[in-house]
Amino acid sequence: NGEIMNRIFSGVQPTGNLHLGNYLGAIRNWARLQDQYDCIYCVVDLHAITTPQDPSELRANTREVTAGLMAAGIDPKRNIIFNQSRVSGHAELAWVFNCVARLGWLNRMTQFKEKAGKHRDNATVGLYAYPTLMAADILLYKATHVPVGEDQKQHLELTRDIAKAFNSMFETDFFPMPEPLILGAARVMSLRDGSKKMSKSDDSDYSRINMTDDADSIALKFRKARTDPEPLPESTDGLEGRTEAANLLGIYGALADETIQQVCEEFAGKPFSQFKVQLIDLAVAVLAPIGHEMKRLSEDPGYVDQVLSTGADRATQIATPILSDVKKVVGLT
Ligand code: TYM
Numbered sequence: 001n002g003e004i005m006n007r008i009f010s011g012v013q014p015t016g017n018l019h020l021g022n023y024l025g026a027i028r029n030w031a032r033l034q035d036q037y038d039c040i041y042c043v044v045d046l047h048a049i050t051t052p053q054d055p056s057e058l059r060a061n062t063r064e065v066t067a068g069l070m071a072a073g074i075d076p077k078r079n080i081i082f083n084q085s086r087v088s089g090h091a092e093l094a095w096v097f098n099c100v101a102r103l104g105w106l107n108r109m110t111q112f113k114e115k116a117g118k119h120r121d122n123a124t125v126g127l128y129a130y131p132t133l134m135a136a137d138i139l140l141y142k143a144t145h146v147p148v149g150e151d152q153k154q155h156l157e158l159t160r161d162i163a164k165a166f167n168s169m170f171e172t173d174f175f176p177m178p179e180p181l182i183l184g185a186a187r188v189m190s191l192r193d194g195s196k197k198m199s200k201s202d203d204s205d206y207s208r209i210n211m212t213d214d215a216d217s218i219a220l221k222f223r224k225a226r227t228d229p230e231p232l233p234e235s236t237d238g239l240e241g242r243t244e245a246a247n248l249l250g251i252y253g254a255l256a257d258e259t260i261q262q263v264c265e266e267f268a269g270k271p272f273s274q275f276k277v278q279l280i281d282l283a284v285a286v287l288a289p290i291g292h293e294m295k296r297l298s299e300d301p302g303y304v305d306q307v308l309s310t311g312a313d314r315a316t317q318i319a320t321p322i323l324s325d326v327k328k329v330v331g332l333t
Contacts, residue, residue: 008037009143009178011044011084011134013200014061015053018068020209020283021198023290024185024254025149031073033147033181039079040141040315041069043308046084046091046133050126051115063304064294068211070307071293080318082311084137089319093136094129096330100165101132105158111151135159139175140319146178150186151197170329185254191225194243212291215284222248222280227272234268236260248272248279255282 010030012022030041043065048058062083069081084090106112109131116123126133134155138146139162146156156178163175190196190207198208206221213221226244233239239246239260246260252275253263267275297304327333 006037006145007141007143008033008039008145008147008181009042009138009141010040010147011042011047011137012065012069013048014043014045014058014065014083015048015051016061016200017208017210017212018065019198019200019211020251020287021149021185021188023072023211023287024188024251026147027069027072027074029147029181029183030069032183034074034079037145039074040143040318041074041079041081042137042315043069043081043083044137047130050124050130062308063301064298066304066308067294067297068290070297070304071211071290076307076311080311080314081307082315083308086308086312087140087315087319089140089316089323090133090136092323093140093326094133096326097132097135097139097162097166098129100169101135101158101162105161106131108154109158110154131155131158132162135162138178139163140322141315142176142322143178144176145181147181147183149188150182153180153182156180172329174325174329185250188251188254189243189247191221191247194226194247209283209287211287212294213287214291215288218283218287219280222276222283225276231269231271232267232275233264235264238264245272248275252279252282255279255286 010026012018012026018027030039033039043062045058045062048061066081066083070076074081106128112123112128112130115127135158138159148156160177163177166175167173188198190198190202191209192204192207196202196207200208202208206224209218209221225248227248228242228245230242230245232245232249239249249260249263252258253260256263324333
């Protein structure tokens, strides 16, 4: 119906390099959704500081990630691109949600457990409360759809729990229940270990393809990527228990916009050495233009800053009336 507007919100942390997992799991889909939806894409610097960041690196990473979004095809005129800390409503709504969410809900979050590791008492309060800020990001705009990789699914479920609890506490239907959109390569794994997701925080740079890697590094990393001694299977059934093989075929399929079954049929019986040559060609063809555009934008920081500043103004215009309604509902004004 015409009353319920579809609004997309998603975010990416400005910590370290954007990698192929971010691209295939999220950013490429964001670019594709801009034709159908009103989209708000956020560089989440307040989330980044839940773990220690060097201030000048954080500033540089915020610009680099913004450049990455634009280089991947997200048009800052049609969409809103901004960094989180410039719209104070994120932090304000997060506080309200800290007073709605329950300790028990946050205790279940696997990302906190992974990130805090054995030194739980040493983790920041911010890292623990991270998911309530993420719920605030989404609900500050009453977003209905959230395109993310699979690792963010649990946080989306919590966001829905918070929206539901808020609505029932205040006997209202104020917040919509946002839906995750998990598209394409939902889970890109490490090139060194098929049981771990590709991540910015992995110590080995060989575990990931960065969006700024040049053709030589892309080739080297895929050549070194772990495989198994078997040739490629005829169908996806033959990928059972072969996590590294499944990952590389999945990456190829995502880059080529083919199903894994189609990739299997194309390379059935071939050795990995042969497949990897094609994979490298394809990855370079997709990533090189994006890397070049990121480099070009990095030489024009004034333009990138202007995009962020315009984006923050436009985001504020949407957020302000919603936050002011929240304050009325809660009794703060
Ligand atoms: P972040 O910065 O870790 O990752 C950004 C996006 O990339 C996806 N992603 C992956 N997808 C597939 N395979 C991988 N190996 C992989 N690694 C990362 C993530 O799922 C994500 O979609 N908490 C979020 C940021 C955030 C957010 C939000 C997202 C803050 N507020 C509100 C949506 C809505 C995060 O840390 O993403």
